[in-house]
Amino acid sequence: MICHFSTEEVRRNLPLDNRKLFALARRILRMPSKKRGYTDIAPWDKNIIEVLSQQEDIELYVISAHTGMKKSFVDFQIGNVCYTFVRCDYATLFKRIIPNDDLWRYLNPMTPVVQRKVKEFNPDIVMLVGAENAYYSSTVIGLEKDFPVCVLTQTIYNNPDRSKYGNVDSKNATTELEIFHRIKHIGVYSDMHENLLRAIAPEADIFRFRFPSKGLPDIHYNGSKEYDFVNFAKGMSFNKGFHDSIKALSIVKQKYPKVKLNIVGSSTDDVRKEINDLIISLGLQDNITHTPTFKEQKDVLLHIQKSRFAVLPCKMDNISGTMTQSMFYGLPLVVYKTPGTPSLNKDKECVLIAEHSNVEDLAQKMLELMDNSEKAEMLRNNAKECILKRFKEEEGNAERLINELKRIISYYN
Numbered sequence: 001m002i003c004h005f006s007t008e009e010v011r012r013n014l015p016l017d018n019r020k021l022f023a024l025a026r027r028i029l030r031m032p033s034k035k036r037g038y039t040d041i042a043p044w045d046k047n048i049i050e051v052l053s054q055q056e057d058i059e060l061y062v063i064s065a066h067t068g069m070k071k072s073f074v075d076f077q078i079g080n081v082c083y084t085f086v087r088c089d090y091a092t093l094f095k096r097i098i099p100n101d102d103l104w105r106y107l108n109p110m111t112p113v114v115q116r117k118v119k120e121f122n123p124d125i126v127m128l129v130g131a132e133n134a135y136y137s138s139t140v141i142g143l144e145k146d147f148p149v150c151v152l153t154q155t156i157y158n159n160p161d162r163s164k165y166g167n168v169d170s171k172n173a174t175t176e177l178e179i180f181h182r183i184k185h186i187g188v189y190s191d192m193h194e195n196l197l198r199a200i201a202p203e204a205d206i207f208r209f210r211f212p213s214k215g216l217p218d219i220h221y222n223g224s225k226e227y228d229f230v231n232f233a234k235g236m237s238f239n240k241g242f243h244d245s246i247k248a249l250s251i252v253k254q255k256y257p258k259v260k261l262n263i264v265g266s267s268t269d270d271v272r273k274e275i276n277d278l279i280i281s282l283g284l285q286d287n288i289t290h291t292p293t294f295k296e297q298k299d300v301l302l303h304i305q306k307s308r309f310a311v312l313p314c315k316m317d318n319i320s321g322t323m324t325q326s327m328f329y330g331l332p333l334v335v336y337k338t339p340g341t342p343s344l345n346k347d348k349e350c351v352l353i354a355e356h357s358n359v360e361d362l363a364q365k366m367l368e369l370m371d372n373s374e375k376a377e378m379l380r381n382n383a384k385e386c387i388l389k390r391f392k393e394e395e396g397n398a399e400r401l402i403n404e405l406k407r408i409i410s411y412y413n
Helices: 008-013 020-029 043-053 089-097 101-107 110-121 134-140 170-182 191-200 242-252 269-281 297-304 321-328 341-345 359-371 373-412
Strands: 060-066 073-078 081-087 126-129 149-152 185-188 205-208 227-235 261-266 288-291 307-312 333-336 352-354
Touching (some): 043 060, 043 373, 060 110, 060 134, 081 110, 089 101, 089 134, 101 170, 110 134, 126 134, 149 373, 170 191, 185 373, 205 373, 227 242, 227 297, 242 269, 242 307, 242 359, 307 321, 307 359, 321 333, 321 341, 321 373, 341 352, 352 359, 359 373
Parallel strands (some): 060 081, 126 149, 149 185, 185 205, 227 261, 227 307, 333 352
Antiparallel strands (some): 073 081
């Protein structure tokens, strides 16, 4: 299993390399410094690891990328899971400075390390979680010659809509296509992804899966509300709707001059400047507070509860994890219409859905929450009921995924 996953164990034991190349890489790539620390990403990987490691008949090896390591890789074991973390600083640096996609994949220094470790493990199956981040996903190309390999999609990077909402990274796009054309078994979790994939790789064995979920921790903030709205994500970006939520707030401010929005997440310097410039141009300096990311997920989940409502106008996601979290923790929610969000209102109204990229409509939905406390309370209760029902339905996700892996192994043999 190859995952994009970091642990506190790595943070404690793997100090940053101070050589000049890494200093250059951190400046160019804006990598985290020791002072800024590291943060976990991709909690769905953590859930998969926990679920698979609990199976008596499964030996689990996890190979993952990590920045700032002195060695090219490090092995250790926690419980019954063997981890290999591979230094990705050179791979991400080369990804920026080598213009040719094929040449970069050939020179990716992570690839020989990952492929050597996989051959040492000699697994029954290799599972790649996410094909869209080329610096680590490209390392599996070629393994399909010796092992059954499957991919669990987190998104489809080659979505034609992506260019409408931001820049397209050529290496991510071409690497994902290469993976989909080479690797036969691909898991998807939505109709949108399945339709896109059937157009890209019509001969692929496409199967449905859902990421195993252990629900959300039962933690609650009991203090007073500090903000009206929150928009939060691991990384602030245009696709996550941060720019649109700020623009919509300027409309809401016309009726509620003291309205408060909390934007939570990290960002590149360029995106942070874009957002700051937008806030200043709209005169929202007193209405918006930026909160950086937290070390632990539980801290984020407590923090978002300091807001009355959530505005999450994600442009590309089917249904984001942040939407699920907002619904569980009682934040009436405004979203954009995507292929997935209407399903949240399938049985009863649980969220307010604005037309995609329509900032005026987004603002009106935000005003609806502020104007109508009874409607907000109804949405809060319906959303909690909806999400608890979904968690119940997802209890069999792990077993279904394991059965798919066994089917692929049997087919290969």
